[in-house]
Amino acid sequence: MAIPYYHVDWFTSELFAGNPAGVCILSAFPADSVMQKIAAENRHSETAFVVARTDGDFDLRWFTPMVEDDLCGDATLASAYVLALRKHNVWPVRFHTRGGVLSVAQAVTQNADQEHGSFAMDFPARPPEPCETPVELLPALGLKAALVMGSRDYVVVVEEAEQVRAITPDFAALARLGVGTGGTIVTAPGKGDVDYVCRLFVPSVGINEDPATGSIHCTLAPWWAERLGKKRLRARQLSARGGSMECTVGGDRVTIAGQARLYLQGSIEL
Numbered sequence: 001m002a003i004p005y006y007h008v009d010w011f012t013s014e015l016f017a018g019n020p021a022g023v024c025i026l027s028a029f030p031a032d033s034v035m036q037k038i039a040a041e042n043r044h045s046e047t048a049f050v051v052a053r054t055d056g057d058f059d060l061r062w063f064t065p066m067v068e069d070d071l072c073g074d075a076t077l078a079s080a081y082v083l084a085l086r087k088h089n090v091w092p093v094r095f096h097t098r099g100g101v102l103s104v105a106q107a108v109t110q111n112a113d114q115e116h117g118s119f120a121m122d123f124p125a126r127p128p129e130p131c132e133t134p135v136e137l138l139p140a141l142g143l144k145a146a147l148v149m150g151s152r153d154y155v156v157v158v159e160e161a162e163q164v165r166a167i168t169p170d171f172a173a174l175a176r177l178g179v180g181t182g183g184t185i186v187t188a189p190g191k192g193d194v195d196y197v198c199r200l201f202v203p204s205v206g207i208n209e210d211p212a213t214g215s216i217h218c219t220l221a222p223w224w225a226e227r228l229g230k231k232r233l234r235a236r237q238l239s240a241r242g243g244s245m246e247c248t249v250g251g252d253r254v255t256i257a258g259q260a261r262l263y264l265q266g267s268i269e270l
Contacts, residue, residue: 003024008078017241019074021075022042023050023078046069047062073217076104085265102123118258119260123218126218129150136173143156153185158187161188161190183205184202198237214245233246
């Protein structure tokens with residue numbers, strides 16, 4: 001069986017940056033064990049599996065190299081981008097997922113030698129809340145003090161962007177703190193036209209550091225919007241590959257937008 005497969009770099013306008021995501025287009029989902037093996041073979045932070053529904057929407061599932069995820073931004077945007085490449089013509093596209101029904105709108109421009117994609121997804125807001133801080137958390141990040149909150153992930157707020165950039169985590173220690181698909185976000189105010197910066201570590205599911213992440217802005221954007229007094233924010237993920245996002249907060253929803261580049265197109269042979 002040949003599965004159409006796409007490798008898309010997300011939250012970037014350039015190749016070899018942002019977050020690489022795999023997208024598999026299917027007529028029906030194979031066994032969970034098969035999807036998990038494909039994700040482990042790909043070794044991306046996330047691999048998406050997309051199945052068309054009879055009502056015109058799509059079912060969407062995401063797998064890290066180790067587990068099935070319950071909410072993923074970059075692979076959702078990557079899936080929408082692939083559907084655009086495949087000439088899907090009904091927008092916004094609606095994905096039925098473990099995290100609810102998610103919609104993605106598109107704006108695509110074409111140059112002479114490449115096709116760029118700019119897409120915005122509508123996700124549920126997940127504002128952080130006070131939580132009990134594990135005694136191992138800050139030492140694992142090399143920090144002595146910081147504000148710690150919780151959502152799906154631990155959220156660690158520091159004062160300066162350079163502190164976020166300089167963190168060298170003890171991944172083994174962070175892995176022991178992981179719960180479900182959650183990880184640890186470190187964030188700080190940005191500079192210039194960047195409102196806030198962040199990094200995400202999820203070693204408990206096989207992702208030491210996610211290069212560029214969409215779903216964490218369901219948590220970060222509402223929190224920073226309240227503190228900065230603005231609903232539209234620019235975020236920058238300070239991983240080695242980097243990533244740029246634009247977020248708009250409205251009630252209990254967050255719109256997360258970014259660009260993409262297609263790196264590879266082919267098929268998986270099973």
